[in-house]
Amino acid sequence: MNPTKIIFGKGQIEKISKEIPKDAKVLLLYGGGSIKSNGIYDQVKRALSGFDVLEFSGIPANPEYEILMEALKIIKSEQVTFMLAVGGGSVIDGVKFLSSAALYEGDEPWDILTKSIRTEKGLPFGTVLTLPATGSEMNSGSVITRKETQEKLSMGGPGLFPVFSVLDPQVVQSIPQRQLANGITDAFTHVLEQYMTYPIQAFLQDRIAESILQTLVEIAPRIMKNPADYEAAANFMWSCTMALNGLIQKGVPTDWAVHAMGHELTAMFGIDHARTLAVIAPGHYQYNFETKKEKLAQYGKRVWNIQEGSTEEIAKAAIEKTVEFFHSLGIDTKLSDYTKDFEGTAEKISERFSQRGWLGLGEHKTLAPADVLEIVKMSY
Amino acid sequence: MNPTKIIFGKGQIEKISKEIPKDAKVLLLYGGGSIKSNGIYDQVKRALSGFDVLEFSGIPANPEYEILMEALKIIKSEQVTFMLAVGGGSVIDGVKFLSSAALYEGDEPWDILTKSIRTEKGLPFGTVLTLPATGSEMNSGSVITRKETQEKLSMGGPGLFPVFSVLDPQVVQSIPQRQLANGITDAFTHVLEQYMTYPIQAFLQDRIAESILQTLVEIAPRIMKNPADYEAAANFMWSCTMALNGLIQKGVPTDWAVHAMGHELTAMFGIDHARTLAVIAPGHYQYNFETKKEKLAQYGKRVWNIQEGSTEEIAKAAIEKTVEFFHSLGIDTKLSDYTKDFEGTAEKISERFSQRGWLGLGEHKTLAPADVLEIVKMSY
Secondary structure: OEOOEEEEOOOOHHHHHHHOOOOOEEEEEEOOOHHHHOOHHHHHHHHOOOOEEEEEOOOOOOOEHHHHHHHHHHHHHOOOOEEEEEEOHHHHHHHHHHHHHHHOOOOOOOHHHHOOOOOOOOOOEEEEEOOOOOOHHHOOEEEEEEHHHOEEEEEEOHHHOOOEEEEOHHHHHHOOHHHHHHHHHHHHHHHHHHHOOOOOOOHHHHHHHHHHHHHHHHHHHHHHHOOOOHHHHHHHHHHHHHHOOOOOOOOOOOOOHHHHHHHHHHHHHOOOHHHHHHHHHHHHHHHOHHHHHHHHHHHHHHHHOOOOOOHHHHHHHHHHHHHHHHHHOOOOOOHHHOOOOOOOHHHHHHHHHHHOOOOOEOOOOOEOHHHHHHHHHHOO | OEOOEEEEOOOOHHHHHHHOOOOOEEEEEEOOOHHHHOOHHHHHHHHOOOOEEEEEOOOOOOOEHHHHHHHHHHHHHOOOOEEEEEEOHHHHHHHHHHHHHHHOOOOOOOHHHHOOOOOOOOOOEEEEEOOOOOOHHHOOEEEEEEHHHOEEEEEEOHHHOOOEEEEOHHHHHHOOHHHHHHHHHHHHHHHHHHHOOOOOOOHHHHHHHHHHHHHHHHHHHHHHHOOOOHHHHHHHHHHHHHHOOOOOOOOOOOOOHHHHHHHHHHHHHOOOHHHHHHHHHHHHHHHOHHHHHHHHHHHHHHOOOOOOOOHHHHHHHHHHHHHHHHHHOOOOOOHHHOOOOOOOHHHHHHHHHHHOOOOOEOOOOOEOHHHHHHHHHHOO
């Protein structure tokens, strides 16, 4: 079951007028204003003509609690009944927090994150995706940052699926190279987190995951060269959505340790989310080589077409291919590429995990703070 | 968007009690009674203890209008509020017709089929799948037969998705060989109908379709040898569902001419649905070779690993491999294998299509009754 209606294709933004209740009080939310220069804002406003619409702009990358609380005030005071998120994963994740917080009855909405309160029902919202990457447009998860405490925490629940999401691949043409590279890396790593574990004879699930990886590898050079290549953009957009809409995680073990560690790097250094994943993943797969080598080799054979060598050799070559792939996008894969101030990072992250009450990371839930220490050190 | 909640795994039948409204008046519908010998009936009845339950049994393969009309009387006289279909595609398709007919306001429910009335809202129902094949457990389509007129017609609409479907791969162990072969063939052909057209750079969609085909090819010998092989059964079941739950048809051209012709063979000779597809498909692909050869070759390379030869050679070899695959399941691929009385069949089917008001078959909507005549003749 996935309740989000996907409206995919050229010129589909105008369709949102049919998806929002006519009598809705709409809050349109977006980020830093790039939608005003690329024409998406105008398309959305045209589609919303006749609706009662308020606006809230300025939701930043890594959506911040303090800023979102400003939007929450408007939602409550203006009795907003429907939200429209126009943006990438940050705007959509921010709107998911607002969807939950608008109906939350406790005193302090931050508790939704710290107490892992599942959202069964949220204020309804739709999205117009402007940046393929996170998959947030077709799932019920969200990650919110609190600057004052350097925290980055997740929330979710069945009430947080968008009612609809418009995916018009034409938006890709105005995305800067850096964001394109981030989007490809983010989606690629989302698949790896749900795939690079151990074999359990989930043949179809494995193959669908590999299909997304193969497609991203195939379209990456086309997208980086020419983001106006519509067919490549459509495959890019659909791959990002399918990478994290719940499908490929069904019935299989999942890891997510790369994200857990990566989030800390964003919180500490402000490194782009996708880039933190490219920094952590290679060391993580090397460190956990023994438990992951069968899947690493399967990935090497099927995604990278490495046919010669032992399981171990193919698995090792597959990690190298992954690093090369990130480099081909212009994504650096070492922490020292991003900051000179990296000494002590592993200790600090390991310590943070300890303090939070350790539950174990990875598909076996066995990675302890001592392992995190080693993995993060391998990223220097 | 797909609203059907899938409950997948061992021993999941008991969960249905949480999915049906407590105050529901439930009609339990099933087929010929095999669920009584394999223990599924007992599991369902246990799960339904405490509910107000009526039963209707005897829904046959190719669910018949006359029999379903008997069930409709019970639904109306007893004010049934929820249906539970326990069976394969025939039982589920029958229940979909009832779901629509129960709320239909016209005089003659057969009109839903002949006048292609789309069902926006139906009487809610869940399913317990006992025979993986048709994918009906996660889609909103149905095919109903009327014996007196030898007609087999389709219906559908967003109101006809099951509320939930229980997929317990353990049911596969009690399925007879003939039905296992039918199920694999049916799912395989469902994918081909949505894939074997022409290339449009839908890379991810193609790869997901190929993933299902590859998985069916991989698990077929295991399933046929030992249907109690749980992992193979789980992949079989999931492949059948994914083959026709709407995912792989998104954004791509689809054919469905094999089904249109195959339905006629079932209506005329009572040949199992899946077997009619295996009879029609090879000739259909040969007849339409020029327009389909690129996809046939892609399929030959990726699914059958045929690497040597020209596009035409690989495409031809791929058709042969498909025929061999059906044979490996014990499925005959010539009409003359099923009936001695085949002379004139092509003319009769072609004539029927003419009479219905010709709209054109196939992904280009260009196949006329004269083409149908040739294709069916190739199946003799």
